[in-house]
Amino acid sequence: MASYKRHSWESLPSRFADRLGAGIVARKTPAERKAGGLYLTPVEVADFIAGQANTSASEIRILDPAAGSGTLLCAIVEGLAIAEPRVRKVELTAYETDPDLQEALASVLDRLKRWAEEHQVEVSVRIEKQDFVLAHAGSFRSNGHLFDTQSRECFDLVIANPPYFKISKDDPRAQAAMVVVHGQPNIYALFMxxxxALLRKGGEFLFITPRSFASGPYFRLFREKFFANIRPVGVHVFGSRREAFGRDEVLQESIILRGVRDDGWQHSREGFELEITGSAGIADLAHLNRRSLPLRDALDMASSSKIFRLPILPGEDAALRLVDSWTGSLHQYEMNISTGPVVPFRATEYIDKIGVPSNDYAPLIWMNHVLAMQVTFPIETRKPQYISTVATEKSLLLPNRNYVLIRRFSAKEEARRLVAAPWLKGSVPGSLLGIENHLNYIYSMRDEMNENEALGLAALLNSELLDTYFRVSSGNTQVSATELRAMPLPPRDMIVFIGQRVRKQSGGESLDDIVKEAIGTAR
Known part of the structure; x- marks a missing residue:
């Protein structure tokens, strides 16, 4: 392995790019950073990504479609110069639309060229000052095939930390990508x-992105098209939302996806493996949790949903197998799940801080009323907790019946992602109930869910078993009704049994103990 010539670590081009980029971003307002999805790659993460590259040809073409100040490109070239002595020529193509970053990028890549020359590597640079997605709109084929094998550009390695923000369905970029995404897509998926599509067959794909593309209905078509040609080889999962991009306060759960272009790989009889690593954030990248598993166990391309599951710990596999073995569902049990209909800023004329549940007012349940297995109403809060029964005219109120309430949002660092509680109609007097939009609620499509069903479902959703299943299957910060609707459920008798046991729960018995007992009895 080659070694660096003697010089200060801080003089490396990647460190210069990191400092320059951080200074530019610091001068922008939070609104400007958010609008541009501007979260530059920390240099430690860039080094880690560069270490994943597995190319050793003497000449390499590299593309970064969202280059920023060039930290990631520099880290890649530095890594190749050290670890791959056969590399002698590197062609870099970098896209950037921010004028401030364009100037910095040119300066950084000039410095990189001089540094590489000292290490006997010739670097050529092409900077494109245009929108990458629009420039390559032809990659989204109207016939439904994502990849244009006749592309005039063909890269050996594509790397990126693309911007993260939603675009409207009328945006020209969304219109160009309708064969891959629908609705209001997040721009990062279009970059991916x-x-x-510009990667040669056998070429490498290295991206750091939110994990949200791995699951959920909005990305299902994207997963179908993308994974038809990109075979995942490895994934790194950051356990903390904040620690991967600490200085920019990113709350998205981030992953690094490593793949190769292997058209039609899912039809191969070969047994492909997937390496999954994990760290809390940047500080412990040198001490990874690491495991390998059959790729088919993480990504079943024959399934309708094509969810990309990422079990980091071996014990999580058992939870997936058990829950997947269940054949029940909300639909099968004549139940459904919806999102609370009360959007407070649209219902200001109906909601009030003062009221008594009666013919005139109904309780308005917010997310902070709901804890695991417990709804407390009213609570000390500045939010209005009552809604006029006149709101029935706008279909904002529900009959005061038995439901299961589920928080739609939770912090990944919390002990459990799923937080659910039974709402029993006798909890508060009155015939009507308001449920705020940050809650989902499960209800019976029959006359009414019985109390044992409500207690049993809530206990299941709060259990370690289903929480593990959800965490492994979904990286979304939002607990969506669609994903819960599709979640397998055990036999109805088991749900009722769990509800009955919750009623008799002793002080030293946990919900997990009750769920394990019910599963063990069923076996």
Missing amino acids: AATA
Whole structure:
């Protein structure tokens, strides 16, 4: 392995790029950073990504479609110069639309060229000052095939930390990508698709992105098209939302996806493996949790949902297998799940801080009323907790019946992602109930869910078993009704049994103990 010549670590081009980029971003307002999805790659993460590259040709073409100040490109070239002595020529193509970053990028890559020359590596640079997705809109084929094998550009390695923000369905970029995404897509998925389309067969794909593309209905079509040609080889999961991009306060759960272009790989009889690593954030990247598993166990391309599951710990596999073995569902049990209909800023004329549940007012349940297995109403809060029964005219109120309430949002660092509680109609007097939009609620499509069903479902959702299943299957910060609707459930008798046991719960018995007992009895 080659070694660096004697010089200060801080003089490396990647460190210069990191300092320059951080200074530019610091001068922008939070609104400007958010609008541009501007979260530059920390240099430690760039080094880690660079270490994943597995190319050793003497000449390499590299594309970064969202180059920023060039930290990631520099880290890649530095890594190749050290670890791959056969590399002698590197062609870099970098796209950047921010004028401030364009100037910095040119300066950084000039410095990189001089540094590489000292290490006997010739670097050529092309900077494109245009929108990458629009420039390559032709990559999204109207016939439904994502990849244009006749592309005039063909790269050996594509790397990126793309911007993260939603675009409207009328945005020209969303219109161009309708064969891959629908609705209001997040821009990063369009970068993934268009960039991968420019990758040669056998070429490498290295992206750091939110994990949200791995599950959920909005990305199902994207997963179908993208994974038809990109075979995942490895994934790194950051356990903390904040620690991967600490200085920019990113709350998205981030992953690094490593793949190769392997058209039609899912039809191969070969047994492909997937390496999954994990760290809390940047500080412990040198001490990873690491495991390998059959790729088919993480990504079943024959399934309708094509969810990309990422079990980091071996014990999580058992939870997946058990829950997947269940054949029940909300629909099968004549139940459904919806999102609370009360959007407070649209219902200001109906909601009030003062009221008594009666014919005139109904309780308005917010997310902070709901804890695991417990709804407390009223509570000390500045939020209005009552809603006029006149709101029935706008279909904002529900009959005061038995429900299961589930928080739609939770911090990943919390002990459990799923937080659910039974709402029993006798909890508060009155015939009507308001449920705020940050809650989902499960209800019976029959006359009414019985209390044991409500208690049993809530206990299941709060259990370690289903929480593990959800965490492994979903990286979304939002607990969506669609994902819960699709979640397998055990036999109805088991749900009722759990509800009955919750009623008799002793002080030293946990919900997990009750769920384990019910599962053990069923076996």
